[in-house]
Amino acid sequence: MSYDRAITVFSPDGHLFQVEYAMEAVRRGSTAVGVRGSDCVVLAVERRALAKLQDPRTIRKIVTVDDRCTLAFAGLTADARVLLQKTRVEAQTYRLTCEDAPSMEYLARFIARTQQKYTQRGGVRPFGIATLLAGFSDPEHGEGEGKPVLYQTDPAGTHSSWKAQVIGGRNSKSLREFLEKGYEDGMKEKEAVKLAVQALLEVVDSGAKNMEVCVIRRNETITMEEKDLDEVVKEIESEAEEGKKGGATAASGDE
């Protein structure tokens, strides 16, 4: 008895197969890493090898949803485009009705709610994407400024806030462990960028042209230039070399 046809049907052991297959589609997508620092959020995505004749500027995996909200996704690009469009319209509608910018939490909740809607209707399939939303939250009562936040949503329609997260790619589990080991509270921009790039280098061939890194600061969002990225990569690689060499000498010294 196949329970994976209509997604509105549960299987006997409580699975929604279409949702799980959607998560598999996410795993086939290219990796995206998000790291939350003390004063910024870093989004780094893997840029899969492009065909020679393709214009790289038309493939953007890190996109703006609203003035202060940036999104990276993993999974089916077409689904992402549709979901992104809905979210952009929602952000503008909120601005029109409430005369204020929507909070990050609101947008993450909206994306999650939309993804969930498509798991509970007949005749539609879930969105095959997971997203990472980066930005700054509204200031809490009494405080002057908001804090950096990183939200993740998945095809099931859940959303949660993370200090560092990775979506997409076959090795997301081991990358998450890597991030757990390397993450420290209160990282400044430089360290956050380094951690994100380090994580990405585990799955990507070395080189700045295989990744795209975006830094979301309080007042601006910048995409790192290739030469700056190259420097970070070089620094990481030289440290890794020293680590190996240091290990070797220590071993020889321990006789």
Add this chain to the structure above:
Amino acid sequence: MMASIGSDILDIGTRRSAHQQDQDNTHGIVPTCMRLGEPGAFDLPNVADPAAFCRSNFASASGNKDSGQEIKFAKGTTTLAFKFNEGIIVSVDSRSTMGAYIASGTVKKVIEINPFLLGTMAGGAADCSFWERNLGMQCRLYELRNKKRISVAAASKLLANTMNSYRGYGLSMGTMVTGWDETGPQLYYVDNDGTRLHGNLFSVGSGSTYAYGILDTFYRPDLTVEEAIDLGKRAIYHATHRDAYSGGINNLYHVTKDGWKQIHAIDVNDMHYEYVEEKKNAMQD
């Protein structure tokens, strides 16, 4: 118990109303328009042009012209609100008139939407109180969904959008939505055409012209709280003194960052004698 208007006036068809009554397990306790989640759906006259029907039969509700019909809508009033350095003063009268008949001298024309938002009532009493209570419900839902209080700008926008969607249906409402939110004290005027204006000083109603005279002469942003309360009181007094459709009791509220507080409810007749005394004393000096 819902007071139902006979089905010969609001002809939705007896079969349909009977069908509705069967389906309705809240049987007459909750009218359709108040059911949770359903935005005020109400029966319209079963005619080709409901707006024109309302205009010709219930006039002065959806326009300035008086068609000389039997039932005239309650409309005369004076309400005012102004922003100053120490917050916002909201001052209203309490008379409700139907033509030349004073229907009530004790109407509450300030609606407490929530502890930080106030709305005033001018125009059709039913329209004002219904839609402002509806606004209160929407504000509460916003709070529950977003874990923070709604801003005055957003609240007034919700009301204005509602008014816009019922444009041409003969609603009559001229209200001021005011409160203190994260951006400070805010004051908006919203009316039944969907007009929404942000400002520091507004007065709405048949007595507003008299109130504006006093307000425009003595208003300053740096008034003290006592001076502002006195100004709000005086402006209503002068309006009620000259406008036949305003009178009764002056209800005055002060909005601060901790919310609104009712300051007083003084009969305007007592105020008259107080001001007569004042003038006499001033002349003798």
